[in-house]
Amino acid sequence: MRLSAFVRMRLITHNMLTSHVKGVKNGYPLVIKAEDIKEQETDFNPDFISRMITRIEWPALTKAMEMIGHTDQLPEEVPKDYETNNDFLKQAHHALMEIEVITGSLTCPESGREFPIANGIPNMLLNEDEV
Amino acid sequence: YSKVIKLRTTMSEALKKRQEKKKRKICAKLQAYGLQIDCNPTSTVVIANAGIGNMVCSTELTHLVSQYGDCILLKLDGKSYAVVQYKNTESAKYAAESLEGHQMVKQTKNEFATFYCFYLNNIPQEDVIFAEEKSDLPNGLIKIENFLNKEEEQALINCIQHDISILSNDHVSEKLKHRTVLHYGYKFRYGTNDVDINNPISEGLPNYIENLLDRIMATGYLPSRPDQLTINMYEPGDGIPPHTDNTRSFDGVLSTVSLGSHTVMNFSKEGAERIDVCVEPRTLFLFTGESRYEWRHGIQQRKFDILDQGKKITTRTIRYSLTFRTVVKDAGKSGCTQKEEFLIPENESDANSLESSHVHSVYDKIADHFSSTREKPWPHVVEFLQSLPRASVVLDVGCGSGRYLGVCQQHFMLGCDRSVSLINICKQKNFPSFVCNGLKLPVREGSFDACICIAVIHHYATEKRRIQAIKELLRAVRIGGKILIYAWAIEQTCNNVKSKYLKKNAVTSNQEHIESDVSSPKDGKQKLAVHVNRTLFVQQDLLVPWKSKNVNSKSNNSCSTYLRYYHVFKENELQSLCSQITECSVLKSYHDNGNWCVILEKV
Known part of the structure; x- marks a missing residue:
């Protein structure tokens, strides 16, 4: 398995995260502002990716790709034959596992609260009045 | 031109x-x-x-x-x-x-x-x-102006200057970042903010202050004659960060005499407006009651102060402060009985500040040393992870330095922790992770197949918060998702077998222990006990010492002790918390090496 020297926020992590600011009803998906992005090749495991497809929010992933400027790389919807569609799984693998935000921020779509990403680590801590 | x-x-x-x-x-x-x-x-x-x-x-x-x-x-x-x-x-x-x-x-x-x-x-x-100064003092602070005359002041300054010149290379003097300090009686340890009671400085207090000390004793406020003196020399621009003097090591009343320049001391307390007190030379301050235990005092790094409500600017010159303390010889009977911080929190705000001071900031400080002692994964936790279907999406809440993030390569493991320092270590190990508080997880509802939360919920200081933490785990997993929780047990033996934590006792029995403050709950509010490591727990809510080897310190092999807050769980307590939560079914509950554990399913 190829390892990058530093771990960064992958888009699969972004897919799981949501804004949790007090009073926010729809804080998903978080808006990515990326200052520094890196693409890093990782081993492709079709079984793993096809399982991930069932666990992620596909529209949020396509949106995330758009937000970092990678448009038209993913189909709007998951194809019906996704489990055996190797080309599709490769595209999904690239989007989920190989694109990483090193510096930037995640913004709550409703409240506008910004969570910084530094060294690839999203800091989701809230102030006392936001809990 | x-x-x-x-x-x-x-x-x-x-x-x-x-x-x-x-x-x-x-x-x-x-x-x-x-x-x-x-x-x-x-x-x-x-x-x-x-x-x-x-x-x-x-x-x-x-x-x-x-x-x-x-x-x-x-x-x-x-x-x-x-x-x-x-x-x-x-x-x-x-x-x-x-x-x-x-x-x-x-x-x-x-x-x-x-x-x-x-x-x-x-x-x-x-x-x-308009907030430069206030005429009132914090409750309990006693201010006696012109406690000495100018001749006496000058004589003392001469003696101190002489001491600074001869003791400058001695162990009792040190130049801190923002001031010069001399210690007498006992050397003050800045890492732990206390003194080593077994290691007094042989010379004791200097003779030239005996007369002054007699007079302070004559005020009748001090229960016993101080045996520790710290002299601070502040040059213009020097200051001291806001602090409350350690109440475990020092007795109930502090006295400070100020010589040379005037200064302004700032008193702060949570929920109260700041009070700025003008400190004139030759003044004696006695810190008693609230001013001693609840207020923090400090001096801003300034070269001048604004007095008389902004009408007057006074330039600082060199100031000497003589702080007299009485070292508590029997820590079990220390002044800490009066300190709020050492009480078991009864409301959210107290719980919040206890977790902040005795959990979050401690982990940030001990991260490197902690990580080096937490390399080996616990077998039953690994077993749980391996029992999950292949390619599960798993969240490790309170992942620390990432002990379990790399043990099961077939899953997608995501870690989170409150400590930025620990998450930085995860990053170095190439594990995906983020920083957040477990009381409010920033994750999409039902996005995970499983959660693990190992040795985390014993750090929440009220039952309400422990339940909230479990509720958040349940929110994170899908219906049918599994959760594994481990929390430290008050029962450190199971079926007459001692836990590993106790067993090590044999090897470390000669180690110096922190005196335990075993308090009886009879006298009103419940106090937090300071635990003696490798011994049985005396009560459920405790402060557990962490002796940190200063990994990065080159100068000496200094050892700092930090206290972490724990609520150790009784048998059945963890299940009973879970049973209060809807959509939660307890699949299994067991004791594993001094921990109570549950496996939950979201229904």
């Missing part, structure tokens, strides 16, 4: 025009803020761009504006402009004309704020805060 002159005039005229235009613009802006600008000089000057909101240092500004006459700088929080009230119109006019176009370096450095001055025909009422 005439050409040059001409060029200069045209340039300056163009510049003048541009500046006038700019000034008109700024005037309009100030008026839009509701300020009533007067064309004729008044005694109130508003300086555009000089506000705290424009990153201008208010201390420096005070210094600057008071050069033109007696004045008060009104504190306008967050505004980009400053308002200065002069005693008379002449001073105001002098200031406004002198400061027009003045440039001051901002606190952000590298940048200048350019001042534009206008007159106001009234003082803006809202947002005005």
Whole structure:
């Protein structure tokens, strides 16, 4: 398995995260502002990716790709034959596992609260009045 | 030559025009803020761009504006402009004309704020805060002015200066970042803010202070004669961060005598307005009661102070402070009984501050050493992870330095922790992770197949918070998702088998222990006990010492002790918490090496 020297926020992590600011009803998906992005090749495991497809929010992933400027790389919807569609799984693998935000921020779509990403680590801590 | 002159005039005229235009613009802006600008000089000057909101240092500004006459700088929080009230119109006019176009370096450095001055025909009422000083003292603080006369003061200063010159290389003197310090009786340890009671300095307190000490004792406030003295020498610009003197190591009353320069001491307490107390030379302060236990005191790093409600600026010179303390010999009976911090929290706000001081900040400090001791994964946790279907999406809440993030490569493991330092270590190990508080997880509902939460919920200080933490785990997993929780048990033996934590006792029995404060709950509020490591727990809510080897310290092999808050679980307690939560079914509950554990399913 190829390892990058530093771990960064992958888009699969972004897919799981949501804004949790007090009073926010729809804080998903978080808006990515990326200052520094890196693409890093990782081993492709079709079984793993096809399982991930069932666990992620596909529209949020396509949106995330758009937000970092990678448009038209993913189909709007998951194809019906996704489990055996190797080309599709490769595209999904690239989007989920190989694109990483090193510096930037995640913004709550409703409240506008910004969570910084530094060294690839999203800091989701809230102030006392936001809990 | 005439050409040059001409060029200069045209340039300056163009510049003048541009500046006038700019000034008109700024005037309009100030008026839009509701300020009533007067064309004729008044005694109130508003300086555009000089506000705290424009990153201008208010201390420096005070210094600057008071050069033109007696004045008060009104504190306008967050505004980009400053308002200065002069005693008379002449001073105001002098200031406004002198400061027009003045440039001051901002606190952000590298940048200048350019001042534009206008007159106001009234003082803006809202947002005005006069808060340089307060006449009242914090409760319990006793101030006795002119406790010594000038001759006595000078004699003491001479002795101290002599000590500084001869002891400068001795172990009792040290130059801290912001002041010079001498210790007598016992050396003060800055890492733990206490003294080593087994290691007194042989000389004891210096003879020249005996007379002074007699007089302090004669005030009748001190229960016993102090045996530890710290002398701080503050040069102009020196200060001391806000602190409360350690109540475990030192007795109930502190006394401080101030010599040389005046200074201003700031007292702060959560939920109370700050109190600034002017400290005149030759004054004795006695810290008793609330001022001793609940207020923090500190001195800002300044070269001058603003006195008399902004009317007077006084430059600091060298100041000596003599702080007398009585070292508690029997820690079990220490002054900590009176300290709020050592009580079991009963409300959310106390729980929050206890977790912040005795969990979060401790982990941030001990992260490196902690990580090196937490390499080996616990077998039953690994078993749980391996039992999950292939390619599960798993969240490790309170992942620490990532002990379990790499043990099951077939899953997608995501870690989170409250400690930035620990998450940084995860990052170095190439594990995906983020920083958050487990009481509110920033994750999509039902996005995970499983969660693990190992040795985390015993750090939440109320039952309500422990339940909240479990609820958050349940929210994170899908219906049918599994959760594994481990929490430290008060029962450290199971079926007559001692846990590993206790077993190590044999090897470390000769190790020096922190004295345990085994308190009886009879006398009112429940106190937190300080636990003795590798022994049985005496109660459920405790402070557990962590002895940290200073990994990065080159100078010495210093050892700092930090106290972490724990609530150790009783048998069945964890299940009973879970049973209070809907959509939660307890699949299994067991004891594993001194921990209570549950496996839950979201239904």
